Amino acid sequence: MKLYRRYILFISICLGLLTSPFGISSAIAKDFVVVIDAGHGGHDPGAVGKISKEKNINLNVALKLGKQIKKNCPDVKVVYTRERDVFIPLDRRAEIANDAKADLFISVHTNALANNRVAKGASTWTLGLAKSDANLEVAKRENSVILYESDYKTRYAGFNPNSAESYIIFEFMQDKYMSQSVHLASLVQRHFRNTCQRVDRGVHQAGFLVLKASAMPSILVELGFISTPEEERYLNSETGTTTLADGIFRAFLAYKREQEIRQNGSSNTILPEDVPDPVKKETIDTTSNETLENEESPKEVVSKAPQRPQQVEKAVTSQTERSGIVFKIQILTSSRPLAQNDKRLKGLKGVDYYKEGGIYKYTYGDSSDYNNVLRTKRNIAAQFKDAFIIAFKDGKKMNVNVAIDEFKRKRNK
Incomplete structure (x- = not known):
């Protein structure tokens, strides 16, 4: 009888785990989904050069990028908006990404200038004014792709792609995935x-309809200028398209790895050996608003504030001087x-920063008591919604979950 009761109890527990949102089914990790959008297609040629x-x-480039991801990232699901020369409406492209519950949306395009103007280089765009x-x-x-759609006035609520007035809507729009x-x-x-x-033309913002309708972090890449003969030859070469796809792929890997470390404290995503790890076993924040609006200085990606390397050095030194575990808010x-x-x-005072992987990382708060830092984080949450806690031990960055466990053990002694 006792054996029978134990058997019934065992079965009940198993059924509970299967049906519970905290059970076995929830432990199966969802694939990281990336939607790759090859711009234009079919009767919409996009920009037209002399040979292409x-x-x-x-x-x-989109297919090569997807092939790279599939080959190297078995945990990633790649979805294309098109895999052949067909026309896909703008709103349908965003719909594909939304339906796939994508974690990222990457739209691939090629730039052009009118009136025989010459320019070189690649740029990447996000949604904004x-x-x-x-x-x-x-x-x-x-x-202007929407002009190929017969019902575009209805589909896009009267939006006129050629009217500057239509773009006012982007001034008042809040994009929670902007950072x-x-x-x-x-x-x-x-x-x-x-x-x-490549010539770095920087990060820009503009009102792209395809990004506006995408409910996830989204970028639009301009690979180069088809209107510049030298660029056009490069963009049509095997070397050019492979190199550009590889560049986007490496950025994707770095982004994915950072997100995994931030969420889980670790990552199985491996970066190519010849590319420095930008996070050094920890995370990079996604709150930096690096934008370029000055065409005359294409490598200026952030503020024009004067560099103060002595302050950066001081910040690094101050952290290495601390012993034991120290918690901070990035x-x-x-x-x-x-x-x-x-x-x-x-307006936050007492901000410190340190340099890691070529990136200046700004922190606030400094305590060996995790609870103190946690309360401080809550106090600044309205100003810095994406802020998160990091940890150092004897001046070296460490996994914050390990640091919290160690803090708890010492507190409970």
């Missing part, structure tokens, strides 16, 4: 510059030092 059409360049006429023109060109999108865009540009040896990152009155610090 944008739609074909976009598709070539265009802050220059040049940026607005890029958005107008990409959004992640900007960070991914910054990683793409870093690899375009360092891995692909509030944002930047590729260059920020002035004390920089608006991104939002």
Whole structure:
């Protein structure tokens, strides 16, 4: 009888685990889903050069990018908005990403200039209000795709891609994925510059309809200028398309790894050996708003505040001097030092920072008591929604979950 009762109890527990949201089924990790969007297609050629059409360049790079991810990331599901030369409406592209519950949306495009103007280099764009006429023109060109749709006035609520007035809607729009999108865009540009040896035209914002309708971190990549003969030849070469796809792939890997470390404290995503790990076994914050709006200085990606390397050195030294475990709140990152009155610090006093992987990481609060830092984080949550706690031990960064466990053990002694 006792054996029978134990058997019934065992079966009940198993059934409970299977049906419970905290049971076995929830332990199965969801695939990381990335949607790759090859811009234009079918009867929409995109920008047209002397020897090629944008739609074909976009598709070539998009398929190579997806192939790289599939080959190297078995835990990632790749979804294409198109895999051949067909026309896909803008809203349908975003719908594909939303239906797939994508973690990332990467739209691949090729730039162009009118009137025989010549330009070189790659840029990456996120959703926002265009802050220059040049940026607005890029958005107008990409959004003009909707004119190929017979019912575009109904589909897009009267939006006119060629009217500057239509873009006012982007001024009042709040994008909760902005920080992640900007960070991914910054990683793409870093690899375009360092891995692909491309001219870095920076990170920009503009009102792209395809990004507006996508409910996840999203970027739009402009690979180069089809209107510049030298660029067009590169964009149509095997070397060019492979190199560009590889640059985006490496940025994707870095972003994915950072997100996993931030969420889980560890990651199985392996970066290529010849690319420095930007996080050094820890996370990079996604709150840095690195944007470029000055076409005359394409490598200026953040604020024009004067560099103060002696302060950065001091910050690094101050952390290495501390013994034991110290908790801090990471509030944002930047590729260059920020002035004390920089608006991104939002008036916060006593901000410290240290340099890691070429990135300046800004922190607030400093205590060996995790609870004190946690309370401080709650106090600044309204100002820094994406802030998170990090830990150092004897001046060296460590896994924050391990640090918390150690703090608890010492407190309970």
